[in-house]
Amino acid sequence: MPELPEVQTIVSDLDKKVVGLTIVGFGSVWKKSVRPSLAKFKKGIIGEKVVALRRVGKHIILDLDSGSSIVIHLKMTGHLLFKSKKLRSSASKFFGERVNGYVRHWFEFDDNSRLEFSDMRKFGWLALVKTSEVEKMKEISQLGIDALSVDLNFKRFDELLGLKPKSKIGILLLDQKWVAGIGNIYRSEILFEAGINPEKLVKDLKIGERKKIYQEMRRILRKAIKLRGTSDSDYRDTDGQKGSFQNFLKVYRKNGELCPNCEGKIKRFKLGQRSVFWCPKCQK
Numbered sequence: 647m648p649e650l651p652e653v654q655t656i657v658s659d660l661d662k663k664v665v666g667l668t669i670v671g672f673g674s675v676w677k678k679s680v681r682p683s684l685a686k687f688k689k690g691i692i693g694e695k696v697v698a699l700r701r702v703g704k705h706i707i708l709d710l711d712s713g714s715s716i717v718i719h720l721k722m723t724g725h726l727l728f729k730s731k732k733l734r735s736s737a738s739k740f741f742g743e744r745v746n747g748y749v750r751h752w753f754e755f756d757d758n759s760r761l762e763f764s765d766m767r768k769f770g771w772l773a774l775v776k777t778s779e780v781e782k783m784k785e786i787s788q789l790g791i792d793a794l795s796v797d798l799n800f801k802r803f804d805e806l807l808g809l810k811p812k813s814k815i816g817i818l819l820l821d822q823k824w825v826a827g828i829g830n831i832y833r834s835e836i837l838f839e840a841g842i843n844p845e846k847l848v849k850d851l852k853i854g855e856r857k858k859i860y861q862e863m864r865r866i867l868r869k870a871i872k873l874r875g876t877s878d879s880d881y882r883d884t885d886g887q888k889g890s891f892q893n894f895l896k897v898y899r900k901n902g903e904l905c906p907n908c909e910g911k912i913k914r915f916k917l918g919q920r921s922v923f924w925c926p927k928c929q930k
């Protein structure tokens with residue numbers, strides 16, 4: 647599932663590609679994922695210009711000049727693929743990949759470009775809402791502060807930790823209602839770099855450890871954005887290309903391999919229904 651860095655990469659790319667374009671068509675072969683209904687969605691977006699792109703948590707938001715917004719969640723296997731007029735007329739090997747081959751919905755723009763929503767598992771969704779109502783949507787109003795928010799300084803982060811003394815830190819990091827944006831890949835990397843056992847209870851974290859988790863969270867997420875996300879499996883950007891943070895992963899999906907710090911073995915176990923990867927020697 648794309649996490650904060652992958653969604654941010656998509657939003658930054660689309661900001662350059664679709665802002666200023668007018669939507670002239672929309673199609674879907676999986677209308678169950680289109681809200682409030684395919685007909686209402688189409689009626690609300692056709693003829694409208696895209697005026698801004700933004701990210702809230704893992705949601706991608708296209709603001710339209712009509713005062714409405716398109717909210718998109720990619721869920722497990724969603725990809726947004728932008729095809730310029732030029733690209734559409736020449737076959738691109740990146741778009742030919744299997745992971746990009748499940749186009750369920752598509753937008754057509756006035757310059758003959760297209761934005762395709764490929765989604766193998768079909769859990770992704772699109773919704774049309776008033777721009778003023780975006781923050782009130784059930785999925786969005788429940789989100790905690792963004793992991794990269796300028797308002798999330800260490801003091802605030804520490805206060806938020808203080809609200810969850812009995813949580814295991816490895817589970818808490820995945821809780822989008824607590825802090826939004828971190829998923830399975832980055833929680834393992836953050837806790838490894840911070841040297842913290844994923845099962846450690848928040849109340850047992852010393853001040854230095856809490857600081858380290860905060861610093862590594864910010865540093866790793868920013869580095870991952872710089873490297874255009876992690877494509878350890880099927881994440882692709884809007885050109886159908888892979889990110890490159892997977893080349894810098896230290897523990898995620900590396901169970902059985904040697905720890906880069908101590909040469910002990912990296913282990914995995916289920917924590918919060920997802921696998922966490924860690925080094926029992928380095929993480930206390």
Ligand SMILES: [Zn+2]
Binds near residue numbers: 928
């Ligand atoms: Zn180690």
